[in-house]
Amino acid sequence: MDTADLQAEPSGKLLPRGRFARLALGPPLALLVLMSLPPTIGALLLAFRNVSLMSPGSRWVGFANFARMLTDRRLHNALRISLLWEVVTVAGAVVVAVLLSVLIFESIKGRARDVICLALILPILLPRVSAGLIWRFMYSPLMGVVNYPLQLVGLPPVEYLSQPGTALYAVAVVDIWQWGLFFAVIMLKLLETLPASPLEAARLDHASTWGVHWFVSLPMLRPALITMLFVKAVESLRSFDLIYTMTNGGPGIATETLDLYAYQTGIGMSGRISYAAAMSVLLLILSTIAFSVLWKRSQRWSA
């Protein structure tokens, strides 16, 4: 056995790498399974019944809840909104992070850079509900600071959160404000760790500043960027609190994502727990498939 395949035990003995991996990963994986399996099985069982919060009885209904989804206009809308939300927030956060980090890397040095990093981290420290409420007020057509410049020049205020065409993007701005700025700090710190010589070589070859980063530094950071994309994609699936606080899925159903619709159906006024569970199962299946495919692809992109 190669010593590279051995790990030190507290007693000083070396363990085979496989056994070490099993010992290290076993307990957290077991905990993960214990914590995730019961709710998943519970959701599955509920999805095949007709449990409602409005009455105590329930019965087995087979695939009726899933069949209903085929004709549910609101569900189709929720799927479309969820997909749009994923694309806008993930792409937005990463683009903002890349642009901002390169800008700071190239133009600000020393202590000022540290202060800016600290400021950029602050939005992510704000609870989502607080961020949502603050921005909801800022977007207010009558009192909000966002509309103030328009009013100064005599233009009518924009109803950011009340117009179906702008509401989702207005909420996405808040999400990007929190995550994009945080990712910018991570990107900046990663840029600082890159070896200087490839960048200097590119500059000697008269590459522009953006060229240096586009062709040299960002390709070097590709694995980190892909990880960031994944983290944000998973996080964007859980934006319930932000959307709920800012628009509650409205106006109408313009910002109603699948998790929000499931909540409104199951816990909200309708109390149709089983139908909501069926939606959760659908979300689980769709996200598992999508992330598996993306994961496979990403390994190719990282290579």
Added chain:
Amino acid sequence: MKLRTIGRQVSIAALALAAFATGARAAENECVGKVPVIRVIAQPILTIPFLDKNKGEFEKKWSTKVDIQQFGENERRAKSRLDASQGAGAYQVYYIDEANVAEYATNKWVLPLLDLMPKDWDWNDFLEGRRAVATYKDVAYFAPFEGGGDVMMYRKDLLAAKGLQPPKNLDELKKVVAALNDPPNVYGWSARGRRGSGMNVWRWTPFFRAMGGQWFDGDKPAFNSDIGVKATQYYLDLFKFAPPGSGTNTWSEVIEGFRGGQVGLIVESDVFGPWAEDKTKSRIAGKVGYAPPPEPLPSAGFAHGFAISSKGNPTDCSKTVSADFVAWSTSKDMEARKVKAGILSDFARKSTLDNPDFKAQVNPDYIKALLDTAPKTDLLIWKSPLWPEVGDDLGLQLEEVFTGSQTDIKQALDDAADQASEAIKRAAGQ
């Protein structure tokens, strides 16, 4: 012999009654310190922080901690329904209202109230309208501490400046709000647009009922009739004179817009009258006129109050302490103390209307408007356990209409009616 037997029976009955009465008192004494905590779910209207501030005296009486948890209206409804329907029993006292009393009573999630209240609590002192809303199938289920109907509130100064009279009917209403509309300084009108059986549907309903609308024709939803379309169109037309973003207004934004001086006229729940007169928060205190809603608008009666959870109170002591909390928080004395503290919007008792402190603090025009509106105040929603779901589905469709994502009103109401039919079918099949 016969007389002696009757006499013996009477004596036994009297003894039994005395023993029962003594037992009840003993049980109360025995309960001190036996219930470590009672949890109360509530929404933050003015009464609740007042109770929270004064709960120490109740806690001292029973050696019990009172944990009042406050949520927004929709969250409060969702949370308490989840707790009740799943039998979790995390809350001993529920805050319930007109929209869910039928559902809670039908499912036996709350206990009949009067069996548990002390005699001197005086149920008959509550205003008739409040008692009617708190009662389902002749049984009272919650103790109201707030309620009322609708009232029209308008800026006297703005109307006077334009030489206008308060509108008396729906035609005049449209004309007056159009004349008042002078954006961005002031908007003629504001109303609830945000989805919800207690939000936009609540405010839309008087318009629907005023035009002769009925919720159901037999088992078939009828709110998608021509009358429903006409009422929705009228309500939508009024939004042309409302501040930007009103299509998703909650009642809170309507009131803040009005007392912030940005809106000229509203028809809202009468509890908000004193809000407009609160000099610390209102820019228009002293400038507001009150009148009944323009004819033929009826007034949407409502009441909010505390009910005793059946699952949350598994022991007699828990029931006793929870019931006493409800009695304490809705007592005559508590209403008088709220009035003294300047809380004039949350009352439910007749005795409060006669309270000299109340009379001294409340605008007489407001009291007159309340009395004039009383005869046309009624519960206008569909009194059914299915109402929260049906009302919410309708609210979503209305919000789509008010914000422009649905331009076909008939289609929107048809969709809501289909959902209502499906809910009825589902409930029947369960």
